Amino acid sequence: EEPPAQAKDFIDAFQGLFGEHKGARKGHAKGVCAVGSFTGSAEAARLFTSPLFSGERRPAQIRFSMAGGNPAVPDATRSPRGLAAQFSLPDDRVHNIATLSTPVFGAATPESFLGLLRASLPGPDGKPDSAKLAAYRTAHPDTQAQFQWLQGNPPPWSYANAAYFGLHTFHFATAAGERAVRWRLQPRDGIRGLTDAELASAPADFLAARLSQQVASAPVQFDWIVTLGQPGDNESDPSRPWPSDRPELNAGTLTITAVGGDACTGLNFDPNVLSEGIRAGDDPILRMRSPAYAISFGKRLSGQ
Numbered sequence: 544e545e546p547p548a549q550a551k552d553f554i555d556a557f558q559g560l561f562g563e564h565k566g567a568r569k570g571h572a573k574g575v576c577a578v579g580s581f582t583g584s585a586e587a588a589r590l591f592t593s594p595l596f597s598g599e600r601r602p603a604q605i606r607f608s609m610a611g612g613n614p615a616v617p618d619a620t621r622s623p624r625g626l627a628a629q630f631s632l633p634d635d636r637v638h639n640i641a642t643l644s645t646p647v648f649g650a651a652t653p654e655s656f657l658g659l660l661r662a663s664l665p666g667p668d669g670k671p672d673s674a675k676l677a678a679y680r681t682a683h684p685d686t687q688a689q690f691q692w693l694q695g696n697p698p699p700w701s702y703a704n705a706a707y708f709g710l711h712t713f714h715f716a717t718a719a720g721e722r723a724v725r726w727r728l729q730p731r732d733g734i735r736g737l738t739d740a741e742l743a744s745a746p747a748d749f750l751a752a753r754l755s756q757q758v759a760s761a762p763v764q765f766d767w768i769v770t771l772g773q774p775g776d777n778e779s780d781p782s783r784p785w786p787s788d789r790p791e792l793n794a795g796t797l798t799i800t801a802v803g804g805d806a807c808t809g810l811n812f813d814p815n816v817l818s819e820g821i822r823a824g825d826d827p828i829l830r831m832r833s834p835a836y837a838i839s840f841g842k843r844l845s846g847q
């Protein structure tokens with residue numbers, strides 16, 4: 544049994560993996576700000592009590608990102624992409640989301656995720672120890688699904704052409720009680736991966752510019768697809784998907800209207816900052832994110 548993981552352990556592991564980058568996010572260091580809005584659908588407004596889904600337009604600060612703590616990571620890397628958003632609600636309230644482009648997370652528990660990061664650290668010779676990492680994955684089968692998904696699916700052609708998964712289970716209040724849900728943002732423009740040729744020739748930086756071009760020519764939109772859970776569906780382990788036959792509904796549309804600027808730089812997209820009528824499921828990974836993001840936020844705001 545591993546000792547319980549602490550938020551600071553992750554910050555240390557990220558620094559060991561990616562080096563020290565003063566003032567940068569310790570995870571998802573490379574990214575681009577965007578602005579837009581979310582409007583809930585009529586169906587979601589009827590079903591859910593949260594003001595996020597009232598059907599009124601909610602302005603949003605958004606950030607698209609590359610996973611990992613390297614601010615110069617190449618945009619064609621086989622790693623998750625991130626979409627974070629902070630929605631403005633009445634009475635100066637906000638609702639945050641911070642999602643990944645993989646349908647499952649990379650580990651079942653904070654301890655397993657921390658062990659994975661540590662197994663990825665360079666050895667005494669300064670090189671990654673691929674045998675150690677492979678042995679860790681074998682001993683921790685929960686770390687396989689995301690890894691295999693990333694091997695089997697090409698990196699996205701654009702930030703606008705990936706689906707982004709909330710991954711954790713949340714409880715959405717309805718007039719008839721709470722529903723356990725999971726959800727994703729599905730790109731209106733479709734999912735598109737880099738071809739092998741594009742992968743081989745991709746420059747280090749193309750995702751931010753490509754998104755800007757797309758937004759300049761047509762609105763970039765995502766449908767917020769909510770999956771309704773059944774009693775007994777897992778709510779504590781984001782490395783495991785729910786059965787594929789669960790009912791879904793379109794809960795609204797996220798529209799990206801501009802790309803660039805630095806409005807998202809000073810934001811902490813803490814995914815436990817939720818609107819009334821939405822609460823987090825019992826998920827130790829989701830709980831771990833708040834203290835880890837807070838440490839990263841404090842460091843980067845103070846130039847560390």
Ligand code: HEM
Pocket residue numbers: 553567568569570571574606607608624625626627641642643648653656708709710711781810811812828831832835836839840843
């Ligand atoms: C224990 C697990 C995790 C740890 C320790 C962790 C750690 C971090 C840290 C330190 C940051 C930088 C925060 C900042 O400086 O503002 C970050 C950013 C981010 N994380 Fe995680 N994370 C975890 C799990 C997840 C999961 C499950 C998701 C998706 C469901 C996710 C998605 C993101 C995204 C999208 C960002 C970028 C947010 C932004 O653009 O500001 N992370 N993470």
